Amino acid sequence: MTGDGPGPEPPAAADAAAEAKAGPLSGDRGTGLIVAAFGMVLLVAAMLIDAPARPSPGIGPRLIPGLLAVGLIGCGLALAFMPKSKSEAGVGDQVAEMMAEEPVHWTSIAIVSAMFVAYALTFEFLGFVLSTAGFLLATTMYVDHTKWRRNLIYSIAFSALVYWIFTRQLSVSLPSGILGW
Amino acid sequence: MDAFSALMSGLAMAATPENLMFVLIGVLTGTVVGVLPGLGPITAIALLIPLSFGMEPAQGLILLCGVYYGAMYGGSITSILIRTPGEVASAVTALEGYEMAKRGQAGAALATSAVGSFIGGIAAIIGLVFFSPLLLDVATAFGAAEYTILLAGALLLTGTLVAGSKLKASIAILVGMVFGVIGLDPQDNVERWTFGLLELNDGVDIALLAMALFAVPEALHHLAMRERKPSSRLKVKNAWMTKEDLRRSAGPYARGTFLGFFSGLMPGLGPALGSFASYALERKIAPPDRKKLFGHGAIEGVAGPETANNAGVGGAMVPMLALAIPGSATTALLLFVFQMYGLQPGPQLFERNPDLVWTIVASMVIGNVMLLVLNLPMVRLFVQLLKVPPPLLYAGVLAFCMLGAWALTFSLFSLVMLLVVGLAGYWMQEHGIPLAPAIIAAVLVPLLEQSTRRALVISNGDWSVFVTRPLSLTLLIIIAAAAFSPLIVKLVRSVRTSEKSVDF
Numbered sequence: 001m002t003g004d005g006p007g008p009e010p011p012a013a014a015d016a017a018a019e020a021k022a023g024p025l026s027g028d029r030g031t032g033l034i035v036a037a038f039g040m041v042l043l044v045a046a047m048l049i050d051a052p053a054r055p056s057p058g059i060g061p062r063l064i065p066g067l068l069a070v071g072l073i074g075c076g077l078a079l080a081f082m083p084k085s086k087s088e089a090g091v092g093d094q095v096a097e098m099m100a101e102e103p104v105h106w107t108s109i110a111i112v113s114a115m116f117v118a119y120a121l122t123f124e125f126l127g128f129v130l131s132t133a134g135f136l137l138a139t140t141m142y143v144d145h146t147k148w149r150r151n152l153i154y155s156i157a158f159s160a161l162v163y164w165i166f167t168r169q170l171s172v173s174l175p176s177g178i179l180g181w
Numbered sequence: 182m183d184a185f186s187a188l189m190s191g192l193a194m195a196a197t198p199e200n201l202m203f204v205l206i207g208v209l210t211g212t213v214v215g216v217l218p219g220l221g222p223i224t225a226i227a228l229l230i231p232l233s234f235g236m237e238p239a240q241g242l243i244l245l246c247g248v249y250y251g252a253m254y255g256g257s258i259t260s261i262l263i264r265t266p267g268e269v270a271s272a273v274t275a276l277e278g279y280e281m282a283k284r285g286q287a288g289a290a291l292a293t294s295a296v297g298s299f300i301g302g303i304a305a306i307i308g309l310v311f312f313s314p315l316l317l318d319v320a321t322a323f324g325a326a327e328y329t330i331l332l333a334g335a336l337l338l339t340g341t342l343v344a345g346s347k348l349k350a351s352i353a354i355l356v357g358m359v360f361g362v363i364g365l366d367p368q369d370n371v372e373r374w375t376f377g378l379l380e381l382n383d384g385v386d387i388a389l390l391a392m393a394l395f396a397v398p399e400a401l402h403h404l405a406m407r408e409r410k411p412s413s414r415l416k417v418k419n420a421w422m423t424k425e426d427l428r429r430s431a432g433p434y435a436r437g438t439f440l441g442f443f444s445g446l447m448p449g450l451g452p453a454l455g456s457f458a459s460y461a462l463e464r465k466i467a468p469p470d471r472k473k474l475f476g477h478g479a480i481e482g483v484a485g486p487e488t489a490n491n492a493g494v495g496g497a498m499v500p501m502l503a504l505a506i507p508g509s510a511t512t513a514l515l516l517f518v519f520q521m522y523g524l525q526p527g528p529q530l531f532e533r534n535p536d537l538v539w540t541i542v543a544s545m546v547i548g549n550v551m552l553l554v555l556n557l558p559m560v561r562l563f564v565q566l567l568k569v570p571p572p573l574l575y576a577g578v579l580a581f582c583m584l585g586a587w588a589l590t591f592s593l594f595s596l597v598m599l600l601v602v603g604l605a606g607y608w609m610q611e612h613g614i615p616l617a618p619a620i621i622a623a624v625l626v627p628l629l630e631q632s633t634r635r636a637l638v639i640s641n642g643d644w645s646v647f648v649t650r651p652l653s654l655t656l657l658i659i660i661a662a663a664a665f666s667p668l669i670v671k672l673v674r675s676v677r678t679s680e681k682s683v684d685f
Contacts, residue, residue, distance in 0.1 A: 031612040035352055042359060045374055052369030058637025061366035064630055065373055068362065071355045079348050104611070108405040113604060116401065116579060120596040123583060136576045143572035144409045154573050162584065171235045172588050
């Protein structure tokens with residue numbers, strides 16, 4: 001699902017464009033290498049798992065973590081370096097194509113992710129209403145700043161209403177934060 | 182007969198005004214969330230778990246089961262009208278449903294899907310009533326070795342039915358297993374992959390994992406795309422079927438019910454296999470004049486898979502309730518909800534809390550009837566939900582995730598976990614690594630490890646325990662046959678392709 005421009009793009013150019021959009025270490029090679037690196041970290045951590053004080057017969061606490069880490073390294077390397085096998089087009093491929101997401105520019109991902117990080121980190125300190133209203137306003141304005149009135153009303157109404165429903169009606173306690181409600 | 186009378190008494194208990202209200206709220210909320218583009222049943226349940234916190238177990242479970250059915254139905258509306266399925270199983274419906282809608286038959290496609298969902302749903306509950314006691318009888322004969330084989334088989338089967346790369350599916354399963362292993366070792370009390378964080382000693386919450394792997398990546402993706410306007414949708418006037426539609430759908434409904442229910446029974450496979458198999462079967466057996474219509478809006482391609490999908494839900498409930506082995510990502514989450522209420526599915530649940538089990542099962546019958554009665558006339562109202570502007574929708578979803586994560590432990594740590602796992606899930610999704618197998622694996626691996634270790638302790642470390650017991654050996658053979666049959670079929674097919682080209 002690459003190539004928004006008019007007319008068909010040659011496959012190589014389309015792949016390169018998608019790669020540039022998605023940022024560094026994209027494509028199966030990059031994905032595989034990152035998975036393998038993650039597996040390596042887990043393998044080291046698995047080897048550092050303490051031995052039990054009284055080992056029981058059978059498998060110890062390290063075996064399954066170790067196997068999983070090795071599995072991830074193996075699958076990651078296979079994804080990075082094994083040639084892709086071409087399969088015949090069946091229902092599965094049609095569905096996979098439908099479920100595939102369009103690539104997004106990595107700067108946009110970074111901005112939205114940063115807003116999400118800021119939301120999580122201020123959730124307790126600012127409280128549910130303020131942090132949620134701030135996050136909703138920031139993200140909706142980032143996507144569509146022309147509708148600022150709608151975004152503002154939505155942000156305040158959503159956070160206040162949800163806070164009221166959960167704290168007053170469902171007895172789920174949410175952080176009141178600096179507002180002190 | 183026992184199970185049938187138990188279901189009848191369950192119906193009486195589920196039919197109290199209060200329980201009926203929970204069923205109604207569940208199916209309506211589920212439909213609303215399911216209609217929202219990209220959000221499927223698992224996201225709906227994960228997002229709505231906080232609603233059930235303060236409730237009695239029966240009411241909370243009735244509500245969430247209603248959400249499950251409702252979201253399945255809502256998802257088919259989205260698949261048919263805007264071709265944005267929330268999960269793989271309803272993507273199969275979109276193949277023909279969207280084409281029908283493009284040809285001005287959206288109403289017929291929606292009605293076919295609603296009637297199919299109802300038939301599949303009710304038939305599967307009847308199947309559940311009769312199969313659960315059988316499975317319970319077998320389950321009481323199971324020892325740790327048999328459970329180990331069954332769980333290992335479920336994990337193996339999880340990877341066999343994923344659209345796209347099998348290697349990426351294996352990575353997803355391994356990542357899910359990693360999340361399932363984090364925490365204190367259940368037998369030796371040793372910390373594993375906790376990196377010195379006390380909060381990780383209890384492991385990663387499955388509800389948090391579901392939100393982080395399903396809702397967060399989907400919402401982040403749509404926000405990062407900066408979609409301002411809702412996807413253009415095809416118009417629908419009335420959801421209704423003609424006699425001819427009904428005649429054409431009758432066969433697919435019946436076949437879809439069987440395929441869906443029995444594929445749902447297979448631990449680890451869930452309803453998706455039924456949908457795929459039903460579509461492939463309908464396409465294969467269609468007469469030549471109908472076969473040409475496949476890919477251009479064949480009603481059989483909506484009726485079969487949609488029925489199979491919903492029959493699979495009931496099917497997947499059987500191993501979840503009787504054996505505590507989830508058949509799909511969504512039932513894995515439901516298993517977590519049972520455990521959240523301090524209930525452990527399996528033979529003991531049927532023995533100790535029969536009223537609860539049968540009330541929940543009966544509520545599913547009521548939920549299915551409600552869905553059919555409400556949704557056919559209300560479909561135009563639900564379609565209005567497709568007008569919600571994407572930035573408001575997805576930012577709201579993220580806020581709900583944050584709320585849900587907070588409500589699980591009331592600590593900042595949950596939020597950080599949601600963030601870290603959510604971003605990791607987003608990265609996986611962007612790189613084509615499927616996320617549903619990860620959830621099933623995360624639920625299955627602690628059970629697998631526990632039963633393996635128990636079996637080995639009992640046998641004093643002798644691994645032959647898995648093949649010397651007749652029951653475990655039989656299971657091993659059945660699972661090996663199920664897991665490797667696609668490979669064998671592929672091999673046979675590739676031999677045949679050298680002679681002639683194959684369609685599927």
